[in-house]
Amino acid sequence: MSSLRHSGFVRVTHWLTTLAFLALLVTGVEILISHPRFYWGETGNVNEQPILTLPIPSSRSTIPNGFSYTLPDQNGWSRYLHFEAAWLAVITGVSYAIYGFSKGHFRRNVAPAPADLAPRTFAHELARHARFWRAGEHEASSYNVLQRLAYSVVIFGLFPLIIWTGLDMSPAFTSVFPGAVTVLGGRQAARTLHFAVTILLVLFLAIHLVMVYFAGFRERVGAMITGRLSKIEEAA
Amino acid sequence: MSDLSRRNLIKTGLAAAAGVAGLGVAAKVAGAYGLIPPDSDLLYGAGNSLTYAAQRMLTRHSMAQQYSRDQISKKPFANEVAPLPAEFARSQATGFADWKLTIDGMVARPKSYSVADIKSAPKSSQITMVGCEEGWDYIAEWSGAPLAHFLDDAGTLPGARYAVYYSIQPDWWESIDMADATHPQTIVAYEMNGAELPVPFGGPLRLRVPRQLGYKSVKYITKITVTDDLKKFGKGTGGANAEGGYAWYAGI
Numbered sequence: 373m374s375s376l377r378h379s380g381f382v383r384v385t386h387w388l389t390t391l392a393f394l395a396l397l398v399t400g401v402e403i404l405i406s407h408p409r410f411y412w413g414e415t416g417n418v419n420e421q422p423i424l425t426l427p428i429p430s431s432r433s434t435i436p437n438g439f440s441y442t443l444p445d446q447n448g449w450s451r452y453l454h455f456e457a458a459w460l461a462v463i464t465g466v467s468y469a470i471y472g473f474s475k476g477h478f479r480r481n482v483a484p485a486p487a488d489l490a491p492r493t494f495a496h497e498l499a500r501h502a503r504f505w506r507a508g509e510h511e512a513s514s515y516n517v518l519q520r521l522a523y524s525v526v527i528f529g530l531f532p533l534i535i536w537t538g539l540d541m542s543p544a545f546t547s548v549f550p551g552a553v554t555v556l557g558g559r560q561a562a563r564t565l566h567f568a569v570t571i572l573l574v575l576f577l578a579i580h581l582v583m584v585y586f587a588g589f590r591e592r593v594g595a596m597i598t599g600r601l602s603k604i605e606e607a608a
Numbered sequence: 609m610s611d612l613s614r615r616n617l618i619k620t621g622l623a624a625a626a627g628v629a630g631l632g633v634a635a636k637v638a639g640a641y642g643l644i645p646p647d648s649d650l651l652y653g654a655g656n657s658l659t660y661a662a663q664r665m666l667t668r669h670s671m672a673q674q675y676s677r678d679q680i681s682k683k684p685f686a687n688e689v690a691p692l693p694a695e696f697a698r699s700q701a702t703g704f705a706d707w708k709l710t711i712d713g714m715v716a717r718p719k720s721y722s723v724a725d726i727k728s729a730p731k732s733s734q735i736t737m738v739g740c741e742e743g744w745d746y747i748a749e750w751s752g753a754p755l756a757h758f759l760d761d762a763g764t765l766p767g768a769r770y771a772v773y774y775s776i777q778p779d780w781w782e783s784i785d786m787a788d789a790t791h792p793q794t795i796v797a798y799e800m801n802g803a804e805l806p807v808p809f810g811g812p813l814r815l816r817v818p819r820q821l822g823y824k825s826v827k828y829i830t831k832i833t834v835t836d837d838l839k840k841f842g843k844g845t846g847g848a849n850a851e852g853g854y855a856w857y858a859g860i
Contacts, residue, residue, distance in 0.1 A: 403742075403743070404743070406741075406742040406743065407740075407742040407743035407744050409744075414675065414679055414737070414745075414747060415679075415681050415737070415745050415746050415747050416744055416745065417681075417683075417684070417685035417740075417744035417745065417746055418685055418744065419681075419683035419684070419685050420681075420683060432742060433688075434687070434688060447741060447742070447854070448852060448853025448854045448855075449652075449853060451741065451854065451855060452651075452652035452655065452656060452855060453652065453655075455655050455656070455659055455855075455860065456652050456654060456655025456656070457655070458655075459654070459655045459658050459659070460655075541739070541743075541860065542859065542860035543672060543673070543737065543739055543818065543819050543820060543821065543859060543860070544663045544666075544667045544670070544819050544820065544859030544860060545663075545667075545859075545860065546672075546673050547667055547670040547671055547672045547673060547819050548666050548667055548670045550673045553673075559737065559739065559745060560745070563743060
């Protein structure tokens with residue numbers, strides 16, 4: 373078992389999260405185009421000044437965005453699927469967090485080693501990535517420091533934040549936990565942050581895919597499915 | 609296939625079977641406790657039911673967030689409504705003097721109330737948010753009489769589970785469970801920000817359900833029917849919005 377690059381638990385939760393994330397992203401975009409404007413504070417509507425308006429057409433005719441046509445309304449099924457996928461993401465995420473802490477996965481595989489964060493070592497790793505050097509031998513069984521940092525930010529920062537800001541938009545949730553939304557500055561602030569975190573997660577996904585591509589797409593994706601790097605097996 | 613993987617396969621199969629059986633039992637128990645929303649289907653039933661069941665266990669008695677007076681929106685937005693029927697204009701011409709709100713169904717004494725009757729009932733005010741499913745919102749002060757007052761007055765019969773409510777707009781109706789119907793913040797609103805409830809915001813009477821999204825706060829209500837089974841209404845999914853593909857439970 374120790375020869376596996378990814379444990380079974382990590383592989384299953386990785387793909388469940390992928391599935392949930394893609395469903396959340398597609399449906400999130402559908403919901404967003406019914407009001408592609410962002411505000412800060414508690415309230416925001418077409419009578420108020422937005423802090424950001426996306427230059428895209430909307431699925432509502434009430435949006436003054438300069439487009440002469442209205443996109444079809446897809447909010448019904450999008451909302452059902454968004455919240456169903458959110459449940460999948462939350463249940464998977466909580467299971468993964470319990471696994472990560474109890475089995476030492478976070479400590480061993482995700483948390484960056486203090487030595488690797490030393491400026492010289494870190495700068496070297498950064499330069500290596502910038503030049504798209506091939507992954508070293510030791511990386512077959514372990515994540516490098518940039519991976520560990522990126523994964524830590526996503527697992528402990530962006531995922532909790534996107535769930536938190538999502539829940540803040542629920543009037544029933546805030547009836548029980550009003551502090552969860554007021555501490556962020558209000559419901560529209562939470563909605564704006566929900567969008568900002570989405571952008572960061574999409575950026576992460578893009579970089580993640582580019583890195584997987586440069587490290588060897590078939591091999592790396594194969595390892596996330598079977599747990600093994602094919603080359604290592606051949607050598608063994 | 610090696611013995612090890614066969615054993616794993618059998619174990620996985622058993623676990624999956626146990627999981628499916630467990631879900632079946634959970635669904636039965638949830639159904640018995642009224643935790644399955646009427647619009648649960650094969651595709652989205654799992655997520656929809658989890659949300660409703662979790663919220664009902666968490667929020668049965670919670671109070672919608674209230675805001676301070678200075679947080680009231682200077683420019684609230686009245687979402688567009690379908691053209692109002694001729695009978696609305698006729699009633700509006702009388703200053704809504706002939707407007708009636710009827711309560712019937714599973715009640716001991718079906719009744720009709722005029723706007724004046726409703727205004728003479730105990731008044732309740734709240735500074736709450738109307739949040740639209742599209743993403744926008746506004747805060748206003750709403751005043752009216754708790755729906756629970758009229759349900760008590762008409763005498764809700766044991767076994768009642770839902771309140772179905774109708775707008776004067778044709779085929780526009782919604783429903784909520786008794787947890788929301790008898791909730792102290794669910795009011796028959798007739799005032800907004802201290803003035804007569806304007807027509808674009810639902811005047812003369814709007815049912816305010818502040819713990820759910822705006823589309824549950826139906827404008828121009830004329831009738832409330834108490835029932836034990838939403839299957840008897842329309843397509844059985846509990847409202848015009850659910851029939852249009854939107855979730856019946858909108859507390860999220």
